[in-house]
Amino acid sequence: MDGIINVLKPPGMTSFDVVAVLRGLTGVRRIGHAGTLDPMAAGVLPVCIGRAAKAIEFLMEKDKRYRAELTLGITTDTQDTTGTITSSKKPEVSDQQIADAVSAFEGKYLQVPPMHSAVRVDGKRLYELAREGVEIERQQREVEIFSAKLLSIDRSEGVRALIDIHCSKGTYIRTLCSDIGDRLGCGGCMSFLLRMAAGPFEISDSITLEELSALREKGGLHNALIGVDRVFAGLEAYRLDEASEKRFGNGMQIPLSRALLPDTGNEDRSGLKSSVSQDGSLVRVYGSNGDFIALGMVFDDAKGYYLKVRKFFKIPVGNERGHNK
Structure with a gap:
């Protein structure tokens, strides 16, 4: 079995968990995903199977699209709502100020990767250091935000903004949310994340693990495979x-x-x-x-x-x- 499955990762699972499930369903050991999603996140996770695993290095280079919720006035040690709150402040910001702050990040900017991330420093992942209570200085990395749009604002419980982001590889959306909050002077963290697309793979064409399991029961798992040449469309x-x-x-x-x-x-x-x-x-x-x-x-x-x-x-x-x- 060789090809790519565009998995709709559910929240609560790691990307490696998804790969483990696919290994069990397909019986194939040579499987890898093309871009980690945090456990709290959901959405598009392309999983490359068999000879299609050779395409991972190319798929990783593709740009991504996300829908995220930014909660203003709260900062955490992980830059999302899974972490420990480090500060809390009532956000005194208008809708227009929020919209302007979001769009201000369009273009290239230098982003500092979060401590709770898979970035390696001297052979060790940052999240491993964070678990040991160690925080180190991280080098800024240039990322590009092709578009950043404010979709809506909910003020029923605090201030929460729903945003759409189209960005280059290596962009941390929770760090972007934190940076937007800092720009507004009230702080902020990510409270929801959905990957809408990874390169040519879109959420409208994704499939759940439950649907994959049902296909396997019917002997039709191959119907979920997408040709590896999709990676090179264009x-x-x-x-x-x-x-x-x-x-x-x-x-x-x-x-x-x-x-x-x-x-x-x-x-x-x-x-x-x-x-x-x-x-x-x-x-x-x-x-x-x-x-x-x-x-x-x-x-x-x-x-x-x-x-x-x-x-x-x-x-x-x-x-x-x-x-x-």
Whole structure:
């Protein structure tokens, strides 16, 4: 079994817990997730199974979308409501001030990772140090907030703001909530988090662990698999004939003139110089029968454009419920 399952992680489970459940359901040991969600968080958790695990390094680089609730006036040692309260203050802020503070973080900014996080410092994870009562100075890391929008404000019990965030990899939403609270002068922490999307995987296309268990009982677990090429959606796709596929699979470089776009039939591509054909361009590569073979890289050796393997997959068609040719 090879492919990706877009799991809807429930709150209360760790991301590793989800992987353990999937190992039990599939009987496959080679499984990994593509981006940790805290236990209190819910939402999209892509789980890569079998040969699809090779795609984790690429999926981890994708941007994320979140819906979060920010509770103003309260700070905690974990920057969310699971931690110990460190300060409490009545927030005297208007709706417009909150909206302005949220949108002010759009763009690139330097974020300090929280102590309760999986970031490694000198070989040890920060959360391990935090459990020992140790707090150390952390280096700022640049993250990017592509958009930050205020959706609503609830003042029935304190001041709680619902926000939507589209951000780069490595962004801590609870730290962002804390930073917004600091900007408003009243402090704040995250009280709810839902990951809406991780790269091309969206919550509307996710599946619960209960639904996966039911599929397994019916012998239809393969129906939940998504083709690994979904990770590379948006990259130009090429198809190799049988002879070129064999050479390519043996690690040989293929002239790009022998690689056909899926919809070009037998068109002569010997003079190809399209926008994608630049040194270092990444492309999807399919075999003669439609198998997704590899993530390829285009390069120019002065004699012409060639195609070489960046990451080899070779996952047969029919092993998943959809791919992206």
